[in-house]
Amino acid sequence: MRLIIIGIDALDIKMMEKLDLNSLKQLQYGELKVPLSSVSGYPRSPSVWFSFLTGMEREIDFRRNKDGINMFREIKEKTFMDCDGVKGINVPYHNHEIDTLTKLVRLRNKLRWPGTIRRMVLIHNSRTEEIFKELINIDENHKVIFAFIQTLDTLQHALFSRKKVIQKAYEHMESCFTYVKEKLSEEMIIIVSDHGFYEGTHSYTGFYSCNHVLSPIPTDITDFHRIVKDFLKGEKTT
Numbered sequence: 616m617r618l619i620i621i622g623i624d625a626l627d628i629k630m631m632e633k634l635d636l637n638s639l640k641q642l643q644y645g646e647l648k649v650p651l652s653s654v655s656g657y658p659r660s661p662s663v664w665f666s667f668l669t670g671m672e673r674e675i676d677f678r679r680n681k682d683g684i685n686m687f688r689e690i691k692e693k694t695f696m697d698c699d700g701v702k703g704i705n706v707p708y709h710n711h712e713i714d715t716l717t718k719l720v721r722l723r724n725k726l727r728w729p730g731t732i733r734r735m736v737l738i739h740n741s742r743t744e745e746i747f748k749e750l751i752n753i754d755e756n757h758k759v760i761f762a763f764i765q766t767l768d769t770l771q772h773a774l775f776s777r778k779k780v781i782q783k784a785y786e787h788m789e790s791c792f793t794y795v796k797e798k799l800s801e802e803m804i805i806i807v808s809d810h811g812f813y814e815g816t817h818s819y820t821g822f823y824s825c826n827h828v829l830s831p832i833p834t835d836i837t838d839f840h841r842i843v844k845d846f847l848k849g850e851k852t853t
Contacts, residue, residue, distance in 0.1 A: 616803055617755075617760065617802045618803050619750065619759075619762075619799055619802045619805070620759070620760070620761045620804075620839070621761075621763075621764070621795075621807070622664070622763040622809075623806060624660055624768040626767060627771075627808075627811030627812045627818065627822070629811060630781070631822075636785060636789040638792050639789055639806060642824075642826050642827065643824065643829060643832075645824075647820060647821035647823055649819075649820060650662050650663060650672045650836075653674060657816060657819065658809055658818075659674075659675075659677070660765075660768065661687055661707070663821065664708070664763075664809060665690065665692075667807060667836050669690075669840060670840030671837065686711075687708045690708050694709070695759070698843075699847075701758070702760045704749050705762065705763045711765075722738075723735070723773040726774075732777065735773065743764055743766065743788060746764055747792070747794070749762070750795065751798045767788070771812045775815045796826065803825070803826065803852075803853075805825045806823060807821065807822070808823070809821050821836050823839075829853060830853060
């Protein structure tokens with residue numbers, strides 16, 4: 616059995632409960648404590664994903680390019696991605712791809728243009744499908760796989776007032792993940808989010824779900840660093 620972790624930026628627990636998205640909620644799910652920014656008071660993705668990958672808390676500011684894209688800085692600290700037997704897809708601080716995000720941010724500035732919203736949704740859906748397809752096709756040589764989807768956060772920042780559009784994006788995510796679960800039914804699958812989304816801004820807590828019962832129950836985003844290390848050592852996590 617392999618450990619598959621899927622990070623989905625801004626996946627909101629209340630939206631999943633409202634829409635009854637049982638595939639994403641899996642067997643066990645709950646909220647997570649995440650570090651809050653001393654500047655905004657809300658979780659900021661660079662800091663939360665740093666904590667997830669390293670098991671340590673450190674506030675990390677945004678790094679922006681000319682398009683205003685928040686980029687993950689290089690870090691000196693070791694992450695669980697540095698361990699043998701771990702494979703990453705689009706991982707913060709590791710092999711994160713920003714071309715898709717750049718396209719979305721540029722479109723976000725043109726929301727009044729005809730067809731812009733449809734294009735943004737198609738880009739998000741397509742990138743989600745690409746990452747899930749790559750995840751399914753990874754060979755058996757890796758014991759832990761972490762795949763990261765960032766575009767849901769950007770979509771919600773731009774279109775949070777368009778409830779039906781966001782609802783359909785969540786339902787598409789549910790459909791894609793249902794297919795992933797069928798293909799990877801023999802694996803342990805964990806979903807982790809750095810925060811949810813409420814009225815145009817980040818919520819205060821993260822989210823996790825698992826198709827097995829994790830014991831002890833994770834309560835903090837930093838707990839997953841230990842879970843990965845224990846799994847790699849063959850120690851029981853369920």
